[in-house]
Amino acid sequence: xxxxxxxxxxxxxxxxxDFVAVDSVDFALQTGEIHAILGENGAGKSTLMNLxxxxxQPSAGRIYVTDREGWRRRLRAKSPRDAIxxxxxxxxxxxxxxxxxxxxxxxxxxLGQVRRGTAENxxxxxxxxxxxxxxxxxxxxxxxxxxxxxxxxxxxxxxxALVRTLSVGLKQRVxxxxxxxxxxxxxxxxxxxxxxxxxxxxxxxxxxxxxxADGRAIIFISHKMKEVLSISDRITVLRRGKKVYxxxxxxxxxxxxxxxxxxxxxxxxxxxGNAPLESEVSDNVLQLSNLxxxxxxxEIAVSDVSMATHRGEIVGIAGVDGNGQRELAEAIMGLRHSxxxxxxxxxxxxxxxxxxxxxxVGYIPEDRQTTGVIASFSVTENLLLNVTHLENIAHWNVLxxxxxxxxxxxxxxxxxxxxxxxGIPAAALSGGNQQKIVLAREISLQxxxxxxxxxxxxxxxxxxxxxxxNLLVQRERKKSVLLISTELDEVLLLSDRLFVxxxxxxxxxxxxxDNIEALGLLMTGETDKDLGDNLAT
Ligand code: ADP
Ligand code: MG
Numbered sequence: 001x002x003x004x005x006x007x008x009x010x011x012x013x014x015x016x017x018d019f020v021a022v023d024s025v026d027f028a029l030q031t032g033e034i035h036a037i038l039g040e041n042g043a044g045k046s047t048l049m050n051l052x053x054x055x056x057q058p059s060a061g062r063i064y065v066t067d068r069e070g071w072r073r074r075l076r077a078k079s080p081r082d083a084i085x086x087x088x089x090x091x092x093x094x095x096x097x098x099x100x101x102x103x104x105x106x107x108x109x110x111l112g113q114v115r116r117g118t119a120e121n122x123x124x125x126x127x128x129x130x131x132x133x134x135x136x137x138x139x140x141x142x143x144x145x146x147x148x149x150x151x152x153x154x155x156x157x158x159x160x161a162l163v164r165t166l167s168v169g170l171k172q173r174v175x176x177x178x179x180x181x182x183x184x185x186x187x188x189x190x191x192x193x194x195x196x197x198x199x200x201x202x203x204x205x206x207x208x209x210x211x212x213a214d215g216r217a218i219i220f221i222s223h224k225m226k227e228v229l230s231i232s233d234r235i236t237v238l239r240r241g242k243k244v245y246x247x248x249x250x251x252x253x254x255x256x257x258x259x260x261x262x263x264x265x266x267x268x269x270x271x272x273g274n275a276p277l278e279s280e281v282s283d284n285v286l287q288l289s290n291l292x293x294x295x296x297x298x299e300i301a302v303s304d305v306s307m308a309t310h311r312g313e314i315v316g317i318a319g320v321d322g323n324g325q326r327e328l329a330e331a332i333m334g335l336r337h338s339x340x341x342x343x344x345x346x347x348x349x350x351x352x353x354x355x356x357x358x359x360x361v362g363y364i365p366e367d368r369q370t371t372g373v374i375a376s377f378s379v380t381e382n383l384l385l386n387v388t389h390l391e392n393i394a395h396w397n398v399l400x401x402x403x404x405x406x407x408x409x410x411x412x413x414x415x416x417x418x419x420x421x422x423g424i425p426a427a428a429l430s431g432g433n434q435q436k437i438v439l440a441r442e443i444s445l446q447x448x449x450x451x452x453x454x455x456x457x458x459x460x461x462x463x464x465x466x467x468x469x470n471l472l473v474q475r476e477r478k479k480s481v482l483l484i485s486t487e488l489d490e491v492l493l494l495s496d497r498l499f500v501x502x503x504x505x506x507x508x509x510x511x512x513x514d515n516i517e518a519l520g521l522l523m524t525g526e527t528d529k530d531l532g533d534n535l536a537t
Contacts (some may be wrong), residue, residue, distance in 0.1 A: 003030040004066065006217045007186055012061035014047055021047040023241035029186065034208060034218045036232035040261055040460045041432060044241040045221050046093065049188050053090045054083040089184025091175040093191045099164035103157055103174050108142040110178045149180050153210050168195040168321065187211065188219045193227055197320050198488065198520035205231050225254045237261055262461045269468040271494055284308045285449050285480035291341035293331040301327035303504035314471060314481040316495025318488050320523055324504040325484045326366055329453050333363050346448060362447030364438055364455045372438040373426045380408035380422035382437050386445060415440040431458045443470045450474055453484045468494060
């Protein structure tokens, strides 16, 4: 049977002011396929999806959708509600759940929102059909619908659980259930695996295959090549808003796809040799002993962590977001009070973030928007924010303006900060370029200890590679790097020693570095206790 297109985009363009985010894109989604959209950060993937989902309206071009009765008609979604009525569901990169309500209550909300619209196109879900006849949804209806769908697709979740108590993986399930509850036949999943551990990704793929077998069409967005190759039937590649490739999965190799994505050859950095064994080094740079730190909700975020880093090595901490990594980094940086235990840096005990920095610690924070750059300051000012920089520049003159400008210009050139204009406010730069400012400022000082938290998040491939090179240069210079990242590939690529952080606990996993499955187990904290204990030596 020839596959029909359930969704078609013709020459769709979206501009924001002068900027063309999506540029005359043709795209077709077939019934029952998993269609991957691959593209670098900023390629226009989310924008394209938001156009389909009615969050944005196209500046030009048309979108067609085949409705439940098989009629092809033009989709002019003014809001997500219109898209939902047409059978389109979307799970966003950032979830849209009410944290203080239960799963069932969240389901009730979304069902209620679209009820009138979908009543014209009744769903196949029997509980939903039954509930539609009623004046308004009751909680029991929502619980019933949730249970029925959970069962059908293996999306186990407790309907009465408060959303805020759920793990990220479970929240994602609730989002998928919400889409299924209103009988979405087209499911858009925007970077769904970004928040999952390797194990959860496997489970998630099983669910996708069930949805596919059920005849639903899925758009799977990712910038991770391996995942795209393993789950999709067809691949569309976007580059700078343009569709540059469409073909069946397997037609191009990962390398060829990468070239389509970035328009040139990509090479990964290589870490040469392993750092000296711990037993051979006496020089601890960072030493944590029985460190316990509370999080913002007063919960124990870091639990009894002990570890040390040495010169000439990169120590990696892998883990799924929200397992205490942020609190650990903040405690080391003197930005967060520790409950108990000690943090020693080069055999001293600096108090407060200024003292920590003066001891020679650089910091690439997770959240560059609030802690990395000062948006209203110029690029130059941001680059030179650091005390040490100012001291270097003020060496023979009271803040020699020329030297200040030269230093900034050099950093702008070295780190390829765009646009290369020191005088404009940092706010005018894209997220990736703001990140380059932070990197330039923190790495160029060659700190004895560099704490990098998700340093390549939001960067394009070349910029990410540049960051990796810089971290390795620090290692060559016999500095110490603590790399905390949710990108397992990145941690594996760069780290001499490897830890996994899960629920506040730190577990050494260097011996497991070639065993993704074991690492995944450690990351989800699902590991049987014996394994964990054996590793934590
Ligand atoms: P992707 O999802 O592929 O990473 P996006 O679709 O989010 O990319 O973004 C594509 C480009 O459009 C980026 O350069 C981004 O900065 C820009 N962009 C996205 N949304 C807006 C908006 N609302 N206003 C202005 N620019 C935007
Ligand atoms: Mg996106």
